[in-house]
Amino acid sequence: MKKGDHLFLIDGSGFIFRAFHALPPLTRKTDGLPIGAVSGFCNMLWKLLRDARNTDVGVTPTHLAVIFDYSAKTFRKDLYDAYKANRSAPPEELIPQFGLIREATRAFNLPCIETEGFEADDIIATYARQAEAAGADVTIVSSDKDLMQLVSPNVHMYDSMKDKQIGIPDVIEKWGVPPEKMIDLQAMTGDSVDNVPGIPGIGPKTAAQLLEEYGDLDTLLERATEIKQVKRRETILANIDMAKLSRDLVRLRTDVPLDLDLDALVLEPQNGPKLIGFLKTMEFTTLTRRVGEACDCDASAIEPAVVHIEWGEAAHGPDLSAAEPEPVAGGIPEVSGESVPVPPRAKAKAAVEGAFSPADLAKARAEAFATLPFDHTAYVTIRDLATLDRWIADARATGLVAFDTETTSLDAMQAELVGFSMAIADNTADPTGTKIRAAYVPLVHKNGVGDLLGGGLAENQIPMRDALPRLKALLEDESVLKVAQNLKYDYLLMKRYGIETRSFDDTMLISYVLDAGTGAHGMDPLSEKFLGHTPIPYKDVAGSGKANVTFDLVAIDRATHYAAEDADVTLRLWLVLKPRLAAAGLTSVYERLERPLLPVLARMEARGITVDRQILSRLSGELAQGAARLEDEIYVLAGERFNIGSPKQLGDILFGKMGLAGGSKTKTGQWSTSAQVLEDLAAAGFELPRKIVDWRQLTKLKSTYTDALPGYVHPETKRVHTSYSLASTTTGRLSSSEPNLQNIPVRTAEGRKIRTAFISTPGHKLISADYSQIELRVLAHVAEIPQLTKAFEDGVDIHAMTASEMFGVPVEGMPGEVRRRAKAINFGIIYGISAFGLANQLSIERSEAGDYIKKYFERFPGIRDYMESRKAMARDKGYVETIFGRRINYPEIRSSNPSVRAFNERAAINAPIQGSAADVIRRAMIRMEPALAEVGLGDRVRMLLQVHDELIFEVEDDDVEKAMPVIVSVMENATMPALEMRVPLRVDARAATNWDEAH
């Protein structure tokens, strides 16, 4: 770049927001995709590139780049945690446009620039200064005041909306100071939109006046005592640090590392057909014609392009991670008494951003759909490619489609695709006028068994080989938001067909974030709750029991009713639920803890883990032998044969026939034969109960593990693939089923043998990494307990420390029983302790347990305060929160039934602790794959399992040493940078060829 060149730097992210507000609110394509900002952007670019002399800017660029924000995790966030903390989420209409604008930039053959850790403004500043140094002129296309500090004799700004240049005199006119003093001015005035604090009470006028008088901020701060106005002097003196911090925040960096140097920004010739293809897709007819004329192309001969958008911040807008306030260090606001204030300006802005605030929209949608009837006769069966292509084009046009698969199995790892359904919404801008249409695409339905043709492929179905590429294009298209219910299933299924779903929402997960604790999140209950509609039960379509058939045997017209309805319901649920996220301030929980975990879990499930069937088989034999021997002995002692596995029969034998004392009864009046009861009897010297306990252990291990696990080995992968549920616990934990790999035995030596059957493939190791005492650490953090915090910092035995505090016993030479009691109390605290429960656990009198609790609270009064505050919050608000803002609702906390109420209170005490720990490991899991990829281990370290506080990986032998520190570091730093805990997290990791030895 040289003198005479002219570099244009376009603030792409800023443009979208400005265009959105400047243009009519709902500029849309014929089918509803909002493209107002994209349209404005393309027109502006075209003008700049072709007709620059017709605009006030008056020059034609030689170099040009469009700059975007990459993410909110910029260095400013490190300087000031609350930076941009009160940004509200961008309006729905804006979201698809972020990606489209990048696509438009590429269609114009222009470079898209973004750099991790920096805002667009910093990149612009760096380029501007470099170009200036090279003697070139610069025009920054933006009207953002944050960029005005860059204006100089050679650097101008250009407000494309007002078609107006901004030079040094314009800055002085508007702000009262020259550009080089803008930094100091902004440092004083602050910025409520970006949450830059500034000095309270100092606005632009006062700031300009002060700068006029003192020259610059440093001088002002040094001589602040000279200020005559008492109040102003006091505020400035009190906010010196804030002013300096604010200056660091508003000062743009000019040293951003750049991938492309200035010369790479030189304007390339336009690719007419490529640009026209894009413009046609966007339905910009006027611009299409102009471009066609200018490049001498026959626009009518060019097909609309398949628009493909880069994933990343793009599809959901820049800075979305800053859309929700990151919790400040200090955790649960109600505990610390801190909360992030929402400045009035931000509120006012939100109110005018669209016809509806999120809350209004949520309310309007809820009312519109609460009773809207379902018309099954309107559902379409798509049987030819032309119709399918039309529907897919409609989905692209509206940027939104509900999607559901129909398959042969509930197991996504085994299921075969039979067909799929779609639902499309027209006119979503009008909540009461939104129209939904739905269709089913049968692919491999067979003629019914009773049919004359008998089991052959039914006629008039689109061949799989034609449908899949189209489905792939749609599902992988990041400019189309796919909405599904329980998407992990469909995601995994489609992944097995080589399709990776991108840009998605899951109504189940949205409901889970909004309403955890208030009921199930399956489609049927949600449909009942929000749509007043009972969907066709699956068994009505596919039969049940013996008459049960796979979906490919269901007649296509019946299948259409069922499948299209599912897509219809899903889309309606999304319309109702999605705006509630923003209204409730839960968008970031959904977008940072929930949605990104879905593909991570899908990959874990797809990987599976190897279990050694030989080991299990041998163990099963041993267990059978042991159980058989015990059975013989039990029958002798009982004097008769009976079903030992029947608690009822066993109770009759023990407490009836043999007349043993000390039995308690269950709530149905049966004799209890629980392990606790049997252990007590055994301790009293009876032989039979001991043998029953042993027999139970052996048969439990055999039936639940050694015999069941081999049945879960996948016929093709030869591995076991569990299924994780993201939305079945109230607290945010995952659950695992079919098989449940979160309850593999570990506590007894016999049980641990099961773990030896979980093995690594040859040449590999399993790495198990688990958080040490994570829940107690979370407790120490949220309740701010100094002794606990210190103990964790010093790495001392936490239970021994507790015992020492409580009983005054030194840790050295502490009797095991004393420590055991303290440990039980610590766990009891986490569970919302009661004297009754602690007494049970320790087999002591309730009064004694009560004394322990009293003593504990005397030593740790902060814990009692914490517990009381959780109960109060649950009572007042109906919910409690984790450290990352996840909500857990307790609708029954005010029950008049004291035991129901007490139960809810204990749960409300436990949930923030258990749930925060769950959030922490979720963050670690989400970050794990990118972190491993960064050190070149992306495809060499495979995360397989999660067991609440433990992650299990499979790693090639040679990579173990390299992988372990990365895994440990990601887990230990999982709360950062969002939140720094008062207590360090510690992770232990080991590698071995089987899970038992690795753990």
Next chain:
DNA sequence: CCCCAACCGTA
């Protein structure tokens, strides 16, 4: 065939 209670494995 479905559902519930009891029991027990995990964190």
Next chain:
DNA sequence: GTACGGTTGGGGG
């Protein structure tokens, strides 16, 4: 005392 899922027995339809 919190949070889960799986197996078994047993009752009811």
